Amino acid sequence: MVQAIAVRARSASRLEPGLLAWLGVIGAAWIAAYWLEVSGAAHLLHHHTIYHSGQIVAGGLALLSVWQVMTAAMMLPVALPAVLRISPRTAQLVFIATYAAVWTGFALVAFAGDMGLHALVHGWSVAAQHENLIPAAILGIASVYEVTPWKKASLAACRRPLEINAFTYSRDCLASGWALMLIMFSVGVADLAWMVALTMAMLAEKTLPSGESLRYVVAGVLGLLAAASVLGAPLL
Secondary structure, X not given: OXXXXXXHHHHHHOOOHHHHHHXXXXXXXXHHHHHHHHHOHHHHOOHHXXXXXXXXXXXXXXXXXXXXXHHHHHHHHHHHHHHXXXXXXXXXXXHHHHHHHHHXXXXXXXXXXXXXXXXXXXXXXXXXXXXXXXXXHHHXXXXXXXXXXXXXXXXXXXXXXXXXXXXXXXXXXXXXXXXXHHHHHHHOOOOHHHHHHHHHHHHHHHHOOOHHHHHHHHHHHHHHHHHHHHOOXXXX
């Protein structure tokens, strides 16, 4: 009996090979994000830089490629509990591919909208005079969305999926986290301070027992940041 308990305890203390592999992917993504920031490559892939370079298609494709690094660094930790419930390993890979594709679709829509917004601002003098309100609007939208019924419902579905279906889970998590990831898109790829802050917020909402109520805290913080942005603080 004692020996059996000891064997189970040793087994529980070991990390599953699959978990180690995914943690390695997440760690590698954060290392890559760090390199992108310190090397200056992240600045070259910022949507402002891409728009003014005139190379919108090539720049957009490069941005979407690097977005995969951000998805692995920020969104894979959030999805990891669901991933580990799937077997065999090939099914996990299909799940992750679907998850990445959904978030890439979001990035593509955000990029297209951002290029249109840049064109509007640079072609309309009134919009150019109030360009500083755009970051405040993005933070404000994210703050308001945190307390909406849509956020509540999608977060609940993402926290406690009835079944681990790749598309359904990805859809629910996109509905839950799109506003926070819109902030990340606005900041640009590999801004480590925002990456850490937003990842911690999404992880807390998704995994902590009090996660559903924490969205009110996140909303409050984002609301304060929106107000600071209106006053001129360069947050995004």
